[in-house]
Amino acid sequence: MSTAKYLTGDSTAINEFLDKFDVFLFDCDGVLWSGDTVFEGVPETLNLLRTKGKKVVFVTNNSTKSRQDYVKKLAGLGISADTDDVFGSAYSSAIYISRILELPPNKRKVFVLGEAGIETELRSENVPFIGGTDPSLRRDMTPEDYQALADGSALDPEVGVVLVGLDFHINYLKLATAFQYIRRGAIFYATNIDSTLPNARSFFPGAGSIVAPLALMTGQQPTSFGKPSSAMMAAIKGKFELDRARTCMVGDRLNTDIQFGIDGGLGGTLAVLTGVNKKEDWEVEGAKVVPGYYVDRLSDLRSAT
Amino acid sequence: MSTAKYLTGDSTAINEFLDKFDVFLFDCDGVLWSGDTVFEGVPETLNLLRTKGKKVVFVTNNSTKSRQDYVKKLAGLGISADTDDVFGSAYSSAIYISRILELPPNKRKVFVLGEAGIETELRSENVPFIGGTDPSLRRDMTPEDYQALADGSALDPEVGVVLVGLDFHINYLKLATAFQYIRRGAIFYATNIDSTLPNARSFFPGAGSIVAPLALMTGQQPTSFGKPSSAMMAAIKGKFELDRARTCMVGDRLNTDIQFGIDGGLGGTLAVLTGVNKKEDWEVEGAKVVPGYYVDRLSDLRSAT
Structure with a gap:
C-alpha cells in the first residue's frame, strides 16, 4: 500500500515537493475557501507559487458559475486570475460538445438542465442550446404539456444532446x-455528478x-465532464499542453480531486485537510485512493525557502 | 422453469381458474384503463366476477390520488366501488405509519414530498404532517434558506419521518x-418507487x-409501501383478512404486479397484455418472474360460463 508524505512543518520536504512540479491544479471549495470565506494565507500561498514560476489553474466541478464568474469570486477573495486560469465542468462540457463530439448537422442543439454558468460556456463555444434559465420552463405541467411531450410536438427536433448540471x-x-x-x-451528458x-457549513x-x-x-448513466472524469483531464491537457509528470492536483476530496489526479496520470497529488476528507480516510487498511502528499492546510506550503 | 397458462378463448380453463379464487386484486393502469380511457368490456367483467361472489380490490401504486379520488375515477369509467375496495400506496403508507411504526412521542410528524393523495390518507389515519402541497414551499431557495436549513432553524424538531411520493x-x-x-x-419512506x-401513451x-x-x-434506499413491497401485502392482508391461497393478483407489469403476487405467496397471478409487459418478456430463457395465467385482455374472462 502506498503512503502519503506529510509536508506540514518540513521545509526541506516542501522544497523538494515544489521542485517536482511546474503546474498546480487547484480544487476550490474546501481548499481555497469554504462558501464565501477564504482560508487564511491562501492568497499569499498562491502568490508564492507564482513567484516561483509555477502555473496555477483552478479546477471546479460547480457548473452553475462560468469562468468569468469564478474570476470575479477569486478577485473578491484577494486572488488574481484570468479566465484562462479557470477550468470548470460547464466549460469542460462545452469544449467537448463543440470540439470533440461530432453531431449530425440537424442534431446540434443542446437541451440544458442547469443554470447560467452552463449557458455562458456553451455560448462562448457557439453551441446552440435551449432550456437552461428559460423562464417559460419555470412553471407547473399542464394537461396540454403531457400530450405535447408525448406526441413530440413540444420538442425541438434539432436537439441531439441533453446536458445536465446543477x-x-x-x-x-x-x-x-x-x-x-x-x-x-x-x-445524455452531465457537467458533473457530485x-x-x-x-453554509452543510x-x-x-x-x-x-x-x-x-x-x-x-436506465443510462451519463458521461460526466467533471472531476474525476477522464474527459475533464483530456480537455485540460488539450488546453494547457500539460506535461502530466510535472503537474500536481491539489484537493480535499479523495473520490473526486485525488482520484482525478491519479486516474489522469499526473506526477503528484496533494491533499489538504480543510475540506471533506481527513487523513483517517486514506490511512485505513485497503484504502483505494491515497494522495502522494498532504498538508494540514494549503498555507503550510509557505514554509518553503 | 414454470410456464404461464393461456386462458383466452378457453371457457373450461377460465371456469377452473375462477373457481380457485375468492378475491381478485387488480392493478388499474394498463389493466382496467390507459390514462382516462377504460378498456372495452372491463366494467362488465368486474360485474361478472362480483355476480360470481368474488371480492374485487383495486391496488394502485399511484400516491397522488386518495382512495376517494379513485372511487370517483372508477365511477366515471362505469365501475362501482367503495373506498374500502381501493388500496393505494398512500393509504398503505399511512396505515403503516399510524398502526405499525412506533415513533417517540416528540417525533411523530411526517414531512411529505408529494401531492394531496398522501395528505388525505395521512389525515384519515390522524398522522400529523407538514410539507406536501403547502404553497409556502413552492418557491425558489433564498440565501436565508441555506442558512436556516443548515443550522436547523427552518426544520420542525418533531419530524421523525420523511415520506416521499410522486x-x-x-x-x-x-x-x-x-x-x-x-x-x-x-x-426515509417512499409510497412507491416506480x-x-x-x-398520454408515453x-x-x-x-x-x-x-x-x-x-x-x-446513501439510503427507503422502505417502499407500494407493489411489490411486502409492507403493501401485509397491510392488505391485515385489512381484508385474506386467505392468500384463494387470492389472485391481476396486473400488466411483471416486476411490480406479478412479482407482488408471487412474493406475497398468493394462490395465483394473472397477467394481461394491455399494458407494459408482453408474453415475450416471460417466455425467455431464465425469466425471473412468470405469471401463473395470462389473457390477452381482462375482458377475455367473460367467456366463463
Missing part, C-alpha cells in the same frame, strides 16, 4: 422534457441529484 | 429540506424519480 430551478416539466429527449435518442454541494443537492432521476428513468 | 411540484427547496431531515435522523408514470417521471436524488444524497 439546476436550482429544477421542476417536473424540465425533468419530463429532458426524459423525452433522451428516450428519443438524445445523448451528489451534494457544500454551503450540504445541499448537487448536480448528481438532478442527474439521478433521469438515470433511473432512462 | 410530487408534480418538486423543487430544490423541497429536496434540500427533505435531505436535511433524513441526515438528521428522520426515517421510475415512471404512464400518461411515460413521465414517477415517484422513484423523486426518491432518487434523496437516495443518492443520503
